[in-house]
Amino acid sequence: MTERGADPTTTPPDAGPQPAGVLQTVDRALLVLLTFTEQRPEWGVSELARHHGWDKAVVQRLVTTLTARTFLICDGTTRRYRPGPALSRLARVSEHSGVLSSLARPVLARLLRETGESIVLNVPHGGSYRCEAAVDGTGPVRYTAIIGAVIPGHAGASGHTIFAYHPEREVRQMFGPTGLTRFNDRTITDLSALLACYERVRADGHCVSHGEYDEAVTAVSAPVFQGDGVAASLTAIGPSHRVDRATDTLVGLVRAGAAEITAALGG
Structure with a gap:
């Protein structure tokens, strides 16, 4: 009644x-x-x-x-x-209006102050990922990100963090038919190894890569969610000799920053 x-x-x-x-x-x-x-x-x-x-x-x-x-x-x-x-x-209007980068910019600025390393927001771009927003580290030796730069999706923590949450059939369609380009000895070039990496990313909630694309850098990345999918990855990246020593601290900071952007997107 x-x-x-x-x-x-x-x-x-x-x-x-x-x-x-x-x-x-x-x-x-x-x-x-x-x-x-x-x-x-x-x-x-x-x-x-x-x-x-x-x-x-x-x-x-x-x-x-x-x-x-x-x-x-x-x-x-x-x-x-x-x-x-x-x-x-x-969705196209939202992408071109810069909403994501605007929401993320305060988080990037804070992480730069807290870590001194370059902080990058990457977004999916077909089978690659594109730099959507970035702030450069403060040290004399630092990683410099180029806004709009596109990097192959199988190379590095930023890509792993994004594509780990894609359905496996899509991953196989994107990375299976053409093979995976090798950039150095650390690049993952085997699809089975890539899928195993994605499984670890989903279990850990973050990814750390050591020179898979640029062999001189280490990257710590965490997913930014929107709805049930990944909208972006948030990454701290810098010279390996420095980032390797601070990995544990960076994981916590980057994950917290990614969660903050996720919340701002309604996640």
Whole structure:
């Protein structure tokens, strides 16, 4: 039984308390969109209703509205929904607006003060990773990152931290067919060894690499999550003779910084 005029569907437990002034219908529509992930890109109306604990008729109205504005698309045969072109358009706007680098910049600046080493934010770029933001270390010998530079994804902690969380089938598609380029004796060039490295990264929550791309540097990296995927990697990098001695300290600082950026992205 519900009170007359009350909405029989309540805010789902995983949504958390609604701040004052929030429109429940809009909030629910956004929660529907956030339900779609890389691991679960398709949903049916009944599945969404069960997942959120809402009435099926409410979910049907929500997805119908989102489909009308192309935030979702509906398969005419299966009646299952997938993210639509409006979301892709917003994703491109977000990428080019520099939101990620703006959120990360205070963290990069703080880590530079705390470590003295170069701090780099890298993002996925096909089978590679791209430098999105960076601050250079303060010492006379330091690693200098170039904004926009693209580095092969299998080389170094920054790439391992990003691609460790990709589905294995995607990793095999990206790195399997063409082989892995060797940059020096420390570069991982075997796909099985790369997958084993990714398993360690997922278990540890961070990665440390020793000269896999540039043999003179050591890098300490941690993942920045957005939703169920990795948006970026946060990396402290510098001359091996200095970073190797400070690895334990850097791991804690970099992981904390990555967690802070993750939280700012709504993770």
